[in-house]
Amino acid sequence: MSNEVQAAALRSATVVELAQKLIREPSRGGIDDYEPVLSILEGWLSHRSLPHRRLHDNNGQIVGLLVEIHGGRPGPWWALDACVDTASYGDQAAWSFSPSAGDVLDGWLRGRGAADSKLAASMFCHIAADLREEAETFAGGLAVLLDVDEHTGGFGGALAYLDDPEATRPEGVMIGYPGMDEVVVGGRGLWRATISVHAPAGHSGSSRTLVGAISRAARLVTLLDAIELPGPADDYSGFPLAPKLTVTALHGGEGFSVLPDLCSLNVDVRLTPAFDAEAAETLVRNAAAELDAELPGPLPTHIEPIATWPPFRLRHDEQPAAALMAAARRAGIDATPKTAGPSNIGNLLAMYGIPATAGFGVPYEGLHGLDERADLSELPRVYAVYQQAVRGLLGLT
Template sequence: MSEDLVAQAAQRSASVIELAQELIRRPSRGGIDDYAPVLGALEDWLSGRALPHRRLHDEAGQLVGLLVEITGGRPGSWWTLDACVDTASFGDESAWSFSPTAGDVESGWLRGRGAADSKLAASAFVHIAADVYARAESLHGGLAVLLDVDEHTGGFGGARAYLADPEAARPAGVMIGYPGMDEVVVGGRGLWRATITVYAPSGHSGSSRSVLGAVSRAARLVQLLDSADLPGSPIDGSGFPLPPKLSITAIHGGQGFSVSPDRCELNLDIRTTPAFDDQDAETLVRKAVDELDAELPGPAPTRVEPIACWPPFRLQDDEQPAAALIQAATSLGIAVRTKTAGPSNIGNLLAGEGGIPATAGFGVPYVGLHGIDERAHLAELPQVYAVYHQAVLDLLTGR
């Protein structure tokens, strides 16, 4: 990595922090706040530097993000930097030791909701776009910066709108700016989610008739699912390092004390792998449901309603854009390891949309992500900035 690039990153830090502070002071909790103010701050910054950008809307016309597009002067692939600018909720604000919208710097930490996830990254990425724009004529392909405001809802509306936009160049790969400096996330388990509805005759809880209620039938189904046989270690030779996982995440049924309910709903989350995919997950669930209905018959068959399905993904270390990011970090003397994450992330969505490769994490150290007193450590910001800048330049010059 050139000394000029490192020096430029150090010079950029003050401006990156200043914009990030402005973003943090504009609350943008997913599904709660109006996103126009936080996107407006970004639009003002981009317009002030004449960077080409436009709003993204979902099918219902709702504002779901901004897209910055820097076109190179030579043919080639497009690459994308992605950071969400909506955030998790504040939780118990009385438990915070500072305001969730403080946006200040204390003892080297940028403080407030979104400091770690991912307003600092969003600020860094638009600054990198400005750096790239200044030399775009010499570059191949193009750089897009996606600023999503429908990420923490789980809807990923900005990403979906970007991928569905006929005017946007389809990216050859995406680098997502989640925080954490020790790892580059190159994979994640997939998911298969469903709502299961269990039925039973309703009646008075004090009735002389013996009636097995829906909650009791649902409890038996939970036992069957929890005891289901999932593969342990990877068995397909893919090298995928994590096993599948099944979790019952919610049970809803009944009210009060005197009525035995006629239905009970379960939320089921199964994390999938190449050795245990969505079809395997659904087969396992339907087998357990059939066993329940045979053992404890109800007035109607138990209903399984699939809700969401994302495939697992994993990049090899020499695949782009992982290779460019790892190489750039190594050139700066930063030892990073690759990681396949247990939770799913936007990389799974991209994998399901035509197999777009993605990294999902390399950023500054952090504390309190999605929790109390969220903050991001700023001493490492110049290094993180330089790594992404170098990786982007390597991808746009075909190195």
């Protein structure tokens, strides 16, 4: 693949240039206005006559851009996906450079979004521009989704794309999360719920013995933490990770003199094929029932499911994983398939029956943390891998 890598190296300067412009426009999920970063992308796409349009959610809010390249022959569509909203900055004073620096130092592109995933967004736009010249010769089509509702957890761009009656649903998706050692081909699912624990209100100085809502909630946390979940060896599908239960939030009470009558907690359960959403909900409801029997309250403990996603895992010979793995090998990259612990858009796509890879890109540091940066030395090879994978899927190689 040396010729492809050399050609990609010539593209690298303009890929980095567009990524720098994107990084310099803050687009933190749920915080910043997305118009500036979207305007940069729309200007770039329009200048190159790449067909694109905005995507909106059910409330009319813009949630992404969709680029669509129609092939000249019938065939399946494939999609590249990268988010252009970002995580928040955290403590800006703790960064050693500006989170919106968008500069290059010692071969590293620096700033929030450099790794996740403005560099990938720029790369995918360039690949679309390259393939636009060959559109009449390939089968099916290529879509590039540029999501601005990913870090909020709403995944509005992906949902709007999949629900758009004008868009052709893709046969598979490659998501541009960074990391060069592995191709993410799967992830644990999730089941999330908010639990409301009740108790009689009272004065903390009362002569009566009262068990407040916080104490009852603390007991429930202890019960949940004590549950033994099945291990990977118990999974009939060979899924390599075990389920996991975590209490992620606890809210209740105010001041010092009042025993609160309500305390709420959030529970996050990571799912596997052998431990699904029904199993997770049953486990949590059993723990709540045990609490109510041990420490009765004025009302039963209430469980409100919030979200659920299935786990997913692609076979190594399943597209688009097979195309991406083969292209990586051709480029001399020994990337191993990985099933990730955290969930991602691949889980959302799995709900729609769409296979997805959820990570392959340049090496990085500081993703979602301090001093986020991306290693540009490997950009030509990563670019060539994605381009060749897409070309293969479109019947061009």
